[in-house]
Amino acid sequence: MLSKFFSNKNCKYCECFVNDYVDNRLSGIKEEEFLAYIENCLKVKGCKKCTELIKQFKIIKSYCASLRESLTMPEDLSMKLLKMIR
Amino acid sequence: MSEDKELFEDYFRKYKDDVYRVAYYYTKNRDDAEDLVQDTFIRAYKFFSKFKRNTNFKSWILKIMRNIYITKSKKKSKEKSIKNHELDFSKDYSLEDDYLDNVTISEVRDAILMLPREFREVIMLSDISGLMYEEIAKIIKVPVGTVRSRLHRGRLILKERLKEKYDAE
Numbered sequence: 001m002l003s004k005f006f007s008n009k010n011c012k013y014c015e016c017f018v019n020d021y022v023d024n025r026l027s028g029i030k031e032e033e034f035l036a037y038i039e040n041c042l043k044v045k046g047c048k049k050c051t052e053l054i055k056q057f058k059i060i061k062s063y064c065a066s067l068r069e070s071l072t073m074p075e076d077l078s079m080k081l082l083k084m085i086r
Numbered sequence: 087m088s089e090d091k092e093l094f095e096d097y098f099r100k101y102k103d104d105v106y107r108v109a110y111y112y113t114k115n116r117d118d119a120e121d122l123v124q125d126t127f128i129r130a131y132k133f134f135s136k137f138k139r140n141t142n143f144k145s146w147i148l149k150i151m152r153n154i155y156i157t158k159s160k161k162k163s164k165e166k167s168i169k170n171h172e173l174d175f176s177k178d179y180s181l182e183d184d185y186l187d188n189v190t191i192s193e194v195r196d197a198i199l200m201l202p203r204e205f206r207e208v209i210m211l212s213d214i215s216g217l218m219y220e221e222i223a224k225i226i227k228v229p230v231g232t233v234r235s236r237l238h239r240g241r242l243i244l245k246e247r248l249k250e251k252y253d254a255e
Contacts, residue, residue, distance in 0.1 A: 019238050023212065025219070057241050059186045063194040064213035070191065073106035077120050081102070081127050085095055 018050050022057045094134050097143045098127065104215055108148055111210040112155045114199045122158070126151040142221060148211070149225045185252035186245070197247045205240030212237055 017034045020026050026034060038050040105126060109119040130137075130147050137146055198209060211222045212233075219233045226233070 016234065016238070019234055019241075023219070023237075056186055056245050060194070060241055060244060061213050063189075063191060064198075064209070066191050067195055067198075068107065068214050068216070071107045071110060072103040073123065074116075074120070077106075077123065078102055081098065081124065082095070084128065085091065085098060085131060 018053045018057065022054055022061065090134055094131055097147075101144050101147065104144060105147055105151060108210055108215055109151060109155075111198065111206060111214065112151070112203075122151060122155055125154050129154065144215075145217065145221045145225055148215075148217075152207070152225055185249050189248050189252060193248065193251060194244075197244055197251070200247065201240060201243060205236055205243060208233055208236045209240045209244065 017026065017030075021031065021034055038054075041047045041049075042051060102123075106119060106123050109122040109126070110116065113119045113122055126147060130150050133150075137143065198206060201209065207226060208222060211217045211225065212219070217225075219230050219237075222233045223230045228236075
């Protein structure tokens with residue numbers, strides 16, 4: 001299904017799928033095809049660009065998730081805005 | 087309390103931290119973030135009657151925030167063009183390095199804050215706020231494909247910046 005993208009030699013389109021894969025945007029079939037393709041890339045071309053990017057982007061995403069937890073609205077600002085709403 | 091006020095207060099309680107977080111990554115400091123959040127909620131409250139019920143309040147208010155932020159930035163003439171950032175995307179990726187395992191959360195935060203706004207906002211909206219590409223596209227008024235490519239480039243720059251920092255230490 002995705003062969004027309006994956007046949008591209010410069011990997012540009014693979015990189016597109018890296019993001020979609022990391023962000024869980026690929027459907028089951030597309031995800032399987034993508035994983036099979038990058039596995040083949042490693043075996044045949046010795047290219048692990050996509051696999052490394054997936055690993056790195058997942059780590060970056062997990063750091064961002066930690067940042068989400070660590071930053072909240074200060075209580076005094078929250079109270080001030082609530083008063084304004086009321 | 088009127089029904090609208092009650093509903094707005096519910097939304098406020100539910101999304102205040104998300105809104106504050108995004109404001110912080112736009113403005114890069116807590117004082118300006120507080121001002122931006124305040125302006126955003128005031129405007130959102132003023133125009134709350136225009137908010138379509140059963141749609142996404144978080145996307146709606148973040149769109150308001152972005153508009154206020156852009157207007158304020160233009161007024162201050164601080165809006166930097168992406169052309170000012172000579173970013174090199176042609177570099178080979180540094181494979182097999184484990185530097186990402188050794189960075190701290192604060193280093194990641196600082197690296198995000200250093201990103202050009204175009205990339206910073208998609209990373210914060212996607213990876214920090216957890217919005218879908220389609221929601222981000224509506225907020226920043228670009229096609230979904232642009233969100234995807236900015237996210238990709240942003241992550242690449244972030245990765246390279248973290249590596250540079252790690253190498254320098």
